[in-house]
Amino acid sequence: MPEGDTVFLVAKRFAKAMAGKTLLRGEFRVPQLATVDLSGREVLGVGTVGKHLFTRFSGDLTLHSHLMMDGMWDVYPAGAKWRRPGHHARVIFTAADVQVIGFRVHDLKLVATSKEHDLVAHLGPDLLDPKWTEEHAARAAAALAADPARELGLALLDQRVMAGVGNLYKCEIAFLLGVTPWTPVSEVDAARTVALARRLLLANALAGRFDQSTTGHLDRNRKNWVYERTRQGCFRCGGKLLVRTQGHDVRRRPTWFCPKDQTGPYPEQ
Known part of the structure; x- marks a missing residue:
């Protein structure tokens, strides 16, 4: 399972590619979210708590994900060929110039941004918390x-x-x-x-x-x-x-x- 700093850097790369952009495509390939379409929403940012990753969208909406042992968020130029098999894609986010694909990501949940803390309330202090005291x-x-x-x-x-x-x-x-x-x-x-x-x-x-x-x-x-x-x-x-x-x-x-x-x-x- 990736270390917390790996998840932190994945989120940083994700945010650099997508933050401030509007999704032209926001597709899920998992049964519980198969009918959800996030196209038209702006990506506000990407953050982490320990090994949990949160992608925040306009409209008070957050996607929670976890990499577990085999998950990854990859960044590509729009239209570029993926480096991983297509049948491993669980999430597809596309903006005008970039696409971010969630391959084998786990624990996918959509929650109100104001409620995302409930998903990690059981965790101890995040070692990479920028507000560490x-x-x-x-x-x-x-x-x-x-x-x-x-x-x-x-x-x-x-x-x-x-x-x-x-x-x-x-x-x-x-x-x-x-x-x-x-x-x-x-x-x-x-x-x-x-x-x-x-x-x-x-x-x-x-x-x-x-x-x-x-x-x-x-x-x-x-x-x-x-x-x-x-x-x-x-x-x-x-x-x-x-x-x-x-x-x-x-x-x-x-x-x-x-x-x-x-x-x-x-x-x-």
């Missing part, structure tokens, strides 16, 4: 520390704690804290963890990087400390990494860590 940080830290025995990695992925962290950042945050993702939350500084999560996401979002770097390097083989570095080894010590599964059912995620640079428990297999 110390109150947001304190609330996220309190939520993170609320279950002291919980595994750090599971808490980081819980969007009710703070919105935006995915599996990549989960692994990298744990590494930078020097503990394994299976370490109980009680053994880390909650405020420091929240600050680190926000700093990492914000750095990549502001730099416009879809291919995230947590090390500061942009080369593919140097951009992360442990995430997906099974072949290369730990970026800090060069030692062999271990990868284990964390979570259950649909929340199961491969999890990379360095047994030399990270202390704490982990599954044997």
Whole structure:
């Protein structure tokens, strides 16, 4: 599933292409919205809360969408050939000079713009909220520390704690804290963890990087400390990494860590 900064950048690209323009075509290819036609509405803007994307239109109307594992909003010049199969298109928005296509986007809902907060009221503070304050940080830290025995990695992925962290950042945050993702939350500084999560996401979002770097390097083989570095080894010590599964059912995620640079428990297999 994309990280929060990826969704943020998708929304930014979408808004740059469409904001202020009137739809000539606003078609949905999903049963629940198949009869809806948004042509004639102006696109007012595109925003995100965590991994949720909101496209706002004139007339107090918002489209909610989620990328999940396989969704994407692509931008094309008007009339250009799509890079993805047509049968994967769920939403087609066309203006005079541009088209934005939602391929395999999920959780599509049309709601009053004034009511869109109801769809994300269950989430913790959005790490990329432009109005982020110390109150947001304190609330996220309190939520993170609320279950002291919980595994750090599971808490980081819980969007009710703070919105935006995915599996990549989960692994990298744990590494930078020097503990394994299976370490109980009680053994880390909650405020420091929240600050680190926000700093990492914000750095990549502001730099416009879809291919995230947590090390500061942009080369593919140097951009992360442990995430997906099974072949290369730990970026800090060069030692062999271990990868284990964390979570259950649909929340199961491969999890990379360095047994030399990270202390704490982990599954044997």
